[in-house]
Amino acid sequence: MRSISGTAATKAYRCPGCDQEIPPGTPHVVAWPADEPEGTVERRHWHTRCWQRRR
Secondary structure, X not given: OEEEOOOOOOOOEXXXXXXXXXXXXXXXXXXXXXXXXXXXXXXXXXXXXXXXXXX
């Protein structure tokens, strides 16, 4: 898991927690399975609040 600052967020992503867009410039979290390298295709971009509330 890694936090992304607003200035580093240059693309839009779809949050798997709420299925809403994370627009460019929005701080958020990138997460991937613990047994996978950071650059894996399994990484997902989450709103920080959605990540904190996940089950």
